[in-house]
Structure formats: structure tokens, C-alpha cells
Amino acid sequence: MADKYAKTAKEILDCVGGGDNIISAAHCATRLRLVLKDESLINLDSLDKIELVKGNFNNGGQFQIILGTGIVNNVYDEFIKIADISESTKDEVKQEAAKK
Numbered sequence: 001m002a003d004k005y006a007k008t009a010k011e012i013l014d015c016v017g018g019g020d021n022i023i024s025a026a027h028c029a030t031r032l033r034l035v036l037k038d039e040s041l042i043n044l045d046s047l048d049k050i051e052l053v054k055g056n057f058n059n060g061g062q063f064q065i066i067l068g069t070g071i072v073n074n075v076y077d078e079f080i081k082i083a084d085i086s087e088s089t090k091d092e093v094k095q096e097a098a099k100k
Contacts, residue, residue, distance in 0.1 A: 001074075002074070002078075004051075004052070005052075005071075005074040005075050005077070005078050006078045006082070008050060008051070008052045008053070008067075008075050008078075009075050009076075009078035009079040009081075009082055010078075011046075011050045012032070012047065012050065012053070012065060012075070012079060013079060013082055013083050014043075014046070015042065015043045015044075015047040015050070016034060016041065016042055016043075016047075016063065017036065017037075017038060017041030017042065018083075019082075019083040019084055019085065020037075021036050021037050021038055021041050022034060022035070022036060022037070022083055022085055023035040023036065023037055023096050024085070024088040024092060024096045025076070025079060025080060025083070025085055025087075025088060025093070026076075026087070026089055026090050026092065026093040027072045027073060027076040027090075028072075028090055029069055029072070030066060030068055030069055030072055031064040031065060031066050031067065031072060032064065032065040032067055032072055032075060032076055032079065033062050033063075033064050033090065033093050034062065034063045034064070034065070034093075035061060035062055035093055035096040035097045036063055039058070039063060042063065044056070047065070052067055052068075052071055052075065053065055053066070053067060054066040054067060054068055060094070060097055060098075061096075061097030061098065061099075062093060062097045
């Protein structure tokens with residue numbers, strides 16, 4: 001199952017423009033929360049085709065990807081590893097989003 005989470009994390013990273021496009025990332029109970037440098041790089045068509053992705057939306061400068069309880073934390077752990085970014089809290093992500 002860990003391979004499935006790593007595969008999903010890699011696919012999401014590719015769909016949001018790669019690690020260089022990420023300002024910060026966190027997660028809540030069901031969603032991966034990203035603040036991106038350039039949201040025009042998001043490939044929504046490909047993102048919607050990822051098996052574990054249930055949906056996405058933009059809210060207050062955050063691009064949120066719905067994964068679900070028990071999945072998001074595992075995908076997040078793999079995501080921050082392959083994106084080579086440090087963990088952020090929801091409040092830190094909100095602060096970064098507010099700067100935009």
C-alpha cells in the first residue's frame with residue numbers, strides 16, 4: 001500500500017508543477033493543502049484522473065486536493081519527501097496563502 005501512496009504523491013506533484021512550484025504544504029483530516037507559486041501550472045485534467053484523488057478546489061489562496069481520511073496523511077508523508085520540502089502546519093499554510 002505504501003507504493004500506492006508514493007505513486008499518488010508523485011502524480012500529484014507532477015500535476016501541480018513540481019517541487020519548485022510549491023511554497024508550502026500541509027494537510028487536514030481529508031485534504032492536502034498547497035500554496036503554489038503559479039497556479040496556472042496545475043494540470044486539472046490529469047489530477048482528476050489520479051485514482052486516490054476525490055476532488056480539488058481553491059480556497060483563500062490554497063489549492064486543496066481531497067484524498068480522504070486515512071489516505072491524506074500517508075500521501076502527504078510521501079509528498080513532502082519527493083518534493084523535498086519541510087512539513088508545515090495548517091496555520092503556516094494559511095499565513096503563506098494570505099501573503100498571496
